[in-house]
Amino acid sequence: MNTNSPKTHTVDEAKRKLEYYCSYQERCHYEVTEKLKSLNMIPQVIDAITVHLIENNFLNEERFAVSFARGKHNIKKWGKIRIVNELKYRQISKYNIERALKEIMPEEYTKSFHDLAESQWDSISERNIQKKKKKFCDYLLRKGYESNLIYEKLNDLAKD
Incomplete structure (x- = not known):
């Protein structure tokens, strides 16, 4: 048996894994997509699981952006420029970035x-x-x- 082949997951296994992944820490769509790619999921499955996560409120980009901005500012003392750049890197929309920055008084x-x-x-x-x-x-x-x-x-x- 070839032990070097990547482990394959069923769609249900991947879905459960991603539900857990999103439940213990806020995630953005980009991180979820990368995680699913690392599990060797095909694009149709990635889309289906992403939709499932959004519909069941495991994945919410606005909530992620707000939490990210608040956390990085309060804990790591990041300024707005760094926060914006990090959110852009994670492909967060302009609307959600602006919404997140409003959280910082x-x-x-x-x-x-x-x-x-x-x-x-x-x-x-x-x-x-x-x-x-x-x-x-x-x-x-x-x-x-x-x-x-x-x-x-x-x-x-x-x-x-």
Whole structure:
């Protein structure tokens, strides 16, 4: 018997597997499609299972986008640019991206940005001020914050 051949799943097995996959964490259509491809499902079956997951509320792209944005901002302290880019990578619609960003309250966003920026500034031990400024900006840009916010904050912190 050839043990290198990929394991095949029946449609019902794949459906159950994906129901579980979607029930323990919010998923987007892209992740579900990739998972089904990894189970060697044919396109018609992928479509049928995706429809089943949507109809039974295991899969909801708006709910995914909102949860993703809220979680990445609150836990990982990501800025809006990074969140948008990550959602676009997951092929989330413009409508759902905009809906997700509305979940992040402006005061909350500003406060977490300032807290993160100040702690980052204090944690950089670089003596050369130019290098310190560059490290500071690079870090916050990677986190996905807007450059105008970063440079305003940099001017604020660098003059102390």
